[in-house]
Amino acid sequence: MTDVEIVEVGPRDGVQSVPTWIETERKAELIHALARAGVGRMEVGSFISPKAIPQMKDAEDLVAMLGPMPGVRRMTLVPNTKGAIRAIDAGIEEIIFVISMSDAHNMSNVRRPTAQSMDDLQSLLEEVDAEGCLKMRIGLATTFDCPFDGRVPERDVLDNIERIVSIRQGMELVLSDTTGMATPDHVRALTAECLKSFGDVATFAFHGHDTAGFCVANVLAGLEAGLRIFDGSVAGLGGCPFAPGATGNVATEDLIYLFHRMGLDTGIDIGLYLEACEIALSFPDGATGGHARIIPLKRLMESLDGKFRGRGIAAE
Ligand code: COA
Numbered sequence: 001m002t003d004v005e006i007v008e009v010g011p012r013d014g015v016q017s018v019p020t021w022i023e024t025e026r027k028a029e030l031i032h033a034l035a036r037a038g039v040g041r042m043e044v045g046s047f048i049s050p051k052a053i054p055q056m057k058d059a060e061d062l063v064a065m066l067g068p069m070p071g072v073r074r075m076t077l078v079p080n081t082k083g084a085i086r087a088i089d090a091g092i093e094e095i096i097f098v099i100s101m102s103d104a105h106n107m108s109n110v111r112r113p114t115a116q117s118m119d120d121l122q123s124l125l126e127e128v129d130a131e132g133c134l135k136m137r138i139g140l141a142t143t144f145d146c147p148f149d150g151r152v153p154e155r156d157v158l159d160n161i162e163r164i165v166s167i168r169q170g171m172e173l174v175l176s177d178t179t180g181m182a183t184p185d186h187v188r189a190l191t192a193e194c195l196k197s198f199g200d201v202a203t204f205a206f207h208g209h210d211t212a213g214f215c216v217a218n219v220l221a222g223l224e225a226g227l228r229i230f231d232g233s234v235a236g237l238g239g240c241p242f243a244p245g246a247t248g249n250v251a252t253e254d255l256i257y258l259f260h261r262m263g264l265d266t267g268i269d270i271g272l273y274l275e276a277c278e279i280a281l282s283f284p285d286g287a288t289g290g291h292a293r294i295i296p297l298k299r300l301m302e303s304l305d306g307k308f309r310g311r312g313i314a315a316e
């Protein structure tokens, strides 16, 4: 049991934004390196329309190449029931269905209003249930800010969550700062409200991009408000093809380093994780970010004082 759980989204949210084609073998190499470092849960790709994001078109081949990964829950994003069936057929352990809290972003992302995505969720769940038990995660895109409409009213977010938990209780809901423009006071207040109103019928997580440079502060605000599950992307790789101007997710290695410095175990070996960063950094035209990997390794290790070597080293 770790103190906080980091969900790695680089191979999906990060890689989907890389404009140059990345060979399936290279994607698999990154995923295996992340698993070696001790990442226990990871978005490995998405089963979407290949026309929407061509970089994700090899999802079946990639999942087949990966094979079952002991100790790693492989997750894929799906936009509809068709995607969910592809994920089930591929043998994926968990799927993420994304619903934007603002209509304008939902239209841009999946070409339908938010209310219609709620109906889609209901029919998708019926299909998933018929096929057996699959873990469900719901990405609440634009929880804080929309690239088209600006700040999203808290009331809209809470109403949408109410609708989701009326469809199904017990799912993981990811408060997502899709544009990377949220501020810590906003994250703290809305997270606290979500936990107070829905904490007994859903699990909450935070997914942040770092456009304004506030994301580590936003993660801490979420932690203080009571969250224990945070998304990050290897070397800060990413952006969002449907949120103009948004940069990558917060760099996972920055979160690992921060939590370990604070005495909170993530189960991940930072030394091995930094090796995985090198693979992400080698992708041509990938936008990257983050700070921990810039610190000289010796200095970084000394500052951790030998704490938290993670599952990675233990497994070797
Ligand atoms: N997997 C593969 N193909 C799919 C698909 C899926 N999950 N869903 C739809 N398609 C195909 C259809 O078969 C159809 O193919 P055709 O043109 O060869 O007949 C085509 O895509 C259009 O289908 P339609 O149902 O009309 O969808 P659309 O054009 O309205 O697009 C989405 C809607 C949701 C499928 C598309 O916008 C999408 O995949 N978006 C993903 C966005 C994303 O991943 N964003 C980043 C995450 S936040």
Ligand code: ZN
Pocket: 013, 178, 207, 209, 240, 249
């Ligand atoms: Zn994202």
